[in-house]
């Protein structure tokens with residue numbers, strides 16, 4: 823089974839993936855697979871522009887967990903979208919040393935459910951689990967992912983509403 827682990831930067835994908843790897847799951851980090859598909863560096867946004875169509879077309883399916891903020895573009899069997907309340911996400915990204923504009927862009931994307939919307943463009947809701955990591959430990963998040971993969975935890979998404987965090991002018 824191929825499971826995508828996606829989410830806005832700072833929601834905890836790498837941390838949760840590391841814990842899942844520790845628990846014996848095979849994990850593929852998308853950052854290790856996009857190199858041949860980088861079109862250019864967007865210096866202003868401090869990010870790489872990837873030819874996602876070619877990258878998705880060339881992606882070899884794996885039996886395991888695919889971690890990265892583009893994972894939902896891959897035709898996975900299941901997708902987990904990690905979420906984080908925007909004010910907490912902001913703090914996580916500040917600690918990481920991201921520049922202000924990049925923090926603002928990611929915090930806004932999270933408040934607007936951008937990755938969830940993209941996920942539901944590609945996958946039926948019955949294949950999707952949203953996990954609010956705000957008050958959960960990394961171990962608890964990994965546990966929820968495992969229970970979703972095993973079928974113990976049903977799919978669930980769409981109940982998070984962080985539009986208030988847009989209005990307060992984060």
Ligand SMILES: Nc1ncnc2c1ncn2[C@@H]1O[C@H](COP(=O)(O)OP(=O)(O)O)[C@@H](O)[C@H]1O
Pocket residue numbers: 829830831832833834835836837838914917955956958959960963
């Ligand atoms: N559930 C969590 N609770 C508290 N802090 C977390 C949690 N998940 C991640 N973090 C912290 O947030 C930061 C970003 O996590 P990371 O796993 O690198 O996110 P991503 O891979 O989605 O960009 C790290 O400092 C990490 O320790």
